[in-house]
Amino acid sequence: MTVGSARKRRIHKSGVLIVISLGAIFAGFPVFWMFVNSFKPNSEIFAFPPKIISPNFTLDAYFEIFNNPEKVRFFINSYIVAICVTLLTLLIALQTAYAFSRYRFRGKGLVNMVIITLQSVPPITLMIPYFSLVVTLKLYNTYQGLILTHMVFTLPYAVIMLTGYLNTLPRELDEAVKIDGGSALTALWRILVPISIPGIVSVGIYTFMISWNEFLFALTLTKTQEMRTVPIGIQLLMGQHSYEWNQMMSMSILGSIPVLALFLLFQRYFLGGLTSGAVKA
Amino acid sequence: MLAPAKISKPQNFSTSLIKRKLEPYGFISPTVLLLLLLMVIPVFLVIRYSFMDNVIVNQNPLFVGLENYRTMIADERFIIAVKNTAFFTIVSVIAHLIIGLSFATLLNSELLSKTTRTIYRMIYILPWLFTVAIIAILWRMILNPLGVLNYIIMSLGISQNQTEWLSSESTALLAVTFINIWAGYPFYMISLLAGLQGIPKDLHEAALVDGATGLQKFWNVTLPHLKPLIISMSILDLIWTSQQFALIWMTTGGGPLTSTEMLGTYTYKLAFSQYEFSQASTSAVFLFLISMGLALVYNRTQRAREQ
Numbered sequence: 001m002t003v004g005s006a007r008k009r010r011i012h013k014s015g016v017l018i019v020i021s022l023g024a025i026f027a028g029f030p031v032f033w034m035f036v037n038s039f040k041p042n043s044e045i046f047a048f049p050p051k052i053i054s055p056n057f058t059l060d061a062y063f064e065i066f067n068n069p070e071k072v073r074f075f076i077n078s079y080i081v082a083i084c085v086t087l088l089t090l091l092i093a094l095q096t097a098y099a100f101s102r103y104r105f106r107g108k109g110l111v112n113m114v115i116i117t118l119q120s121v122p123p124i125t126l127m128i129p130y131f132s133l134v135v136t137l138k139l140y141n142t143y144q145g146l147i148l149t150h151m152v153f154t155l156p157y158a159v160i161m162l163t164g165y166l167n168t169l170p171r172e173l174d175e176a177v178k179i180d181g182g183s184a185l186t187a188l189w190r191i192l193v194p195i196s197i198p199g200i201v202s203v204g205i206y207t208f209m210i211s212w213n214e215f216l217f218a219l220t221l222t223k224t225q226e227m228r229t230v231p232i233g234i235q236l237l238m239g240q241h242s243y244e245w246n247q248m249m250s251m252s253i254l255g256s257i258p259v260l261a262l263f264l265l266f267q268r269y270f271l272g273g274l275t276s277g278a279v280k281a
Numbered sequence: 282m283l284a285p286a287k288i289s290k291p292q293n294f295s296t297s298l299i300k301r302k303l304e305p306y307g308f309i310s311p312t313v314l315l316l317l318l319l320m321v322i323p324v325f326l327v328i329r330y331s332f333m334d335n336v337i338v339n340q341n342p343l344f345v346g347l348e349n350y351r352t353m354i355a356d357e358r359f360i361i362a363v364k365n366t367a368f369f370t371i372v373s374v375i376a377h378l379i380i381g382l383s384f385a386t387l388l389n390s391e392l393l394s395k396t397t398r399t400i401y402r403m404i405y406i407l408p409w410l411f412t413v414a415i416i417a418i419l420w421r422m423i424l425n426p427l428g429v430l431n432y433i434i435m436s437l438g439i440s441q442n443q444t445e446w447l448s449s450e451s452t453a454l455l456a457v458t459f460i461n462i463w464a465g466y467p468f469y470m471i472s473l474l475a476g477l478q479g480i481p482k483d484l485h486e487a488a489l490v491d492g493a494t495g496l497q498k499f500w501n502v503t504l505p506h507l508k509p510l511i512i513s514m515s516i517l518d519l520i521w522t523s524q525q526f527a528l529i530w531m532t533t534g535g536g537p538l539t540s541t542e543m544l545g546t547y548t549y550k551l552a553f554s555q556y557e558f559s560q561a562s563t564s565a566v567f568l569f570l571i572s573m574g575l576a577l578v579y580n581r582t583q584r585a586r587e588q
Binding site for chain 1: 302304305306308309311312313315316319320321322323324326327330337383384387388390392393401404405406407408410411412413414415418419420422423425427428429432436463467520524526527530531544545548549552553558561562565566568569572573575576579580
């Protein structure tokens with residue numbers, strides 16, 4: 001490499017660094033602003049000129065949430081719903097995916113097509129019939145109502161992804177179990193599931209995220225304060241007279257921790273699963 | 282363990298054959314039941330509602346044919362909602378694509394070290410890790426007339442006004458579209474980055490030998506390779522963005538006046554503020570048909586890719 005091209009490369013590199021840093025401001029500044037504002041007293045949120053770190057740095061916005069059982073309840077609700085949705089989705093979707101991956105049966109093509117198509121049904125379209133259906137089934141304002149309606153959107157996705165994953169595993173594995181007299185369920189849970197952990201984890205995380213973030217059903221299918229989830233709880237902090245901006249920010253941070261933690265812990269599975277989903281789905 | 286299998290009688294064999302035939306239906310039945318009850322039946326119900334006079338409120342609703350559809354098309358607010366949804370969706374999808382592709386290209390640059398790229402990738406993914414409710418609140422704070430964006434604009438001397446981004450008719454639609462662009466590009470970026478990394482190195486080297494410039498290489502090697510991915514992501518994004526409700530609901534609620542009214546908020550208001558459930562069902566069916574149309578196109582492109 002000549003001196004000239006080395007210099008050219010350096011200039012290129014600084015150019016790329018400048019552009020990528022400007023992009024990072026666009027992407028990251030709003031999140032940074034949420035973070036710093038969660039440590040300010042509410043009166044300083046719109047201080048002019050704005051301060052990054054307030055001299056009155058305070059953890060009040062966090063204590064206000066932890067010390068208020070009503071607000072803690074939003075988090076408990078969200079955890080209960082999202083964890084149940086994730087476990088049930090995986091349990092049911094694994095069996096369905098197993099049938100799609102390992103059996104040939106009448107109607108398979110049709111069911112498969114319906115599942116793929118159902119992913120595109122707008123939630124708002126289901127909203128109106130749900131309202132009467134959920135009331136009729138006595139599921140209005142209950143955990144079960146939220147769990148079941150969230151699963152309508154997590155199941156199709158999970159079945160498609162897990163079928164794809166199981167298809168990559170050799171059939172000899174479960175045939176061996178059956179020769180030994182084991183049932184199909186033994187083959188699935190004892191042999192296939194343990195070696196599918198990466199796929200199951202990425203589907204599980206995505207399922208958890210869908211449920212944790214769900215807004216429309218949580219808004220319309222629950223009524224009382226003690227059944228509300230975090231996304232609705234944040235909205236409820238917009239009072240009629242004053243906005244508790246600092247608390248909305250601390251609640252946003254706290255409400256994002258599960259997803260951020262899952263993302264950091266399982267980044268590789270997560271991105272791998274998502275991108276293979278985008279390529280295949 | 283092998284013994285029982287060997288001495289199984291023919292009779293047992295036939296029952297186990299039936300069992301084997303029925304087994305897959307057992308495995309798929311929970312999924313099928315749930316989707317039937319909470320997806321297929323509700324879709325039929327909502328279509329039926331759209332042909333009745335006011336359901337749910339009315340004990341014995343009457344069949345009114347296409348009456349609700351006529352009312353909908355004649356409703357000025359509906360036309361505005363369609364236009365706003367079209368603007369919001371198309372601008373978002375194009376911007377998502379451009380930003381996603383640019384960021385993916387930057388993150389794939391060989392001029393940067395692996396650590397640098399990992400750190401920036403982490404920052405670039407951030408908007409995707411926050412839920413819509415949080416994104417809405419966050420941007421309401423930033424776009425507040427007294428907020429940090431107006432401070433930056435004023436101190437740079439671009440404008441001296443405290444613009445009310447979300448509550449003035451001239452800027453609200455642009456503002457919610459911008460928020461949606463910010464929230465949605467990482468999905469494209471991650472997928473396109475994986476796509477970029479899947480381009481065989483020798484393709485680029487061959488182009489380099491042929492004396493192609495960076496831009497030529499991008500047009501002739503990179504883009505054709507990413508095309509199938511770009512098409513399928515754009516269709517998915519069109520489906521999702523046209524259905525957007527939560528972001529609009531929590532930032533502007535469709536206002537001021539009708540400036541950010543979209544099909545989602547229009548339908549929701551008809552149902553839950555005006556209790557016009559049949560009329561709401563009609564626009565819900567309209568939105569459903571758009572999504573199904575797009576889903577059909579999506580399935581076609583996917584099948585074409587598989588062949």
